[in-house]
Amino acid sequence: MATGDAHWVSQALAGSEDGYRRLMELYQRPVFSVIVRMVRDAGLAEDLTQEAFVKAFRALASFDRKRKFSSWLFAIAHNTAIDYLRRKRLKTVSLDAEREDDAEVRRLENTAVSEQPSPEDVLSHRELGRTLEDALGTLRPEYAEVMLLRFQQGRSYEEIAEIVGLPLGTVKTHLFRARKQLAKLLEAKGWNPGQAGRKRL
């Protein structure tokens, strides 16, 4: 556990409100950042982030200090978000099969083709950041989550496996598929890899 985390965890366990406050200040943004991209709703993400922190703090006495606090917290946040998604079964999300992901990619590709928008047309009207966020939101939440943990939060494969409770091999497979699907989705939205190096936005 990071020295700073250990100190604030001890403080929190001793009943200091400051300990809880500091832990939240350190991790509210990374946790929110992952959850919001899984559920695609800022208000809901904030509620789930809050719930994750409340769960974590209520279970703080059982936290094994040999573990990394941030991994433990992310695991709780992961369970909170996944539980919610399973309960609500968001329309934009499929938790069931790979086939549905591929179908979604194909549907987007077909839409892009049928509407015949040029890349310039598409991207001149849409901010790239929004496009990427949309594409990310189209992925299975498990895929989006491992991508965010890996590429945004800079977590190791082992940490991600611990957080999401999956074998290391599955995490790597998820990451690979997620990357390929994201590339396909962007391509469907006007980013042709063949022209990517030359494209001017």
Added chain:
Amino acid sequence: MKRNPRLHRAVRRWMALEASGREERAQRALGRVFRALPDPAPSRELVAGVLARLKPDQVPLAALARPARTRALGRAAAAFLLLGSALATAIWLPALVAAVRDQSVGVLIVDLGAGALSMILQRFAAVMTLWDVLARAGTLAVETIATPQLLAFLLMSLLLSLIAFRFAVHTGVAGRSPSHA
């Protein structure tokens, strides 16, 4: 939302690498894409909201703090008792000893106490002597047995005894008449 040149560059590079099939570099490039994405932040009320949700049931702010407080109180009480006992002994013991010494009952009590203490110490010494003898014998036995040759010999003997015992039992049972079997 403003155009983000860093993000555009990162995406262009990543897509080009994906298209070229350079997996390792594509992965690193995607990392740069994600780092260039705007980082959403929760509202400022989040921290207050969590603290407010924790406070009504006083978990864990008070509950977790309680053992620490209890321990501190316990330590303070023990220290207070120790100090009080030491002071009381210092103040009252000389007077008590003087009072007992001047009375025949007191002398008897002191004699009995001393006698009992002496007896206990003698028994303890006897037990310790026996313990010492046993410990020495045990050590000697272990040192003697703990040679590979002797251990092997003992194990072989044990094994042979077991085989012989089983053989004897088997022979005895087989030798009986059907009516006894």
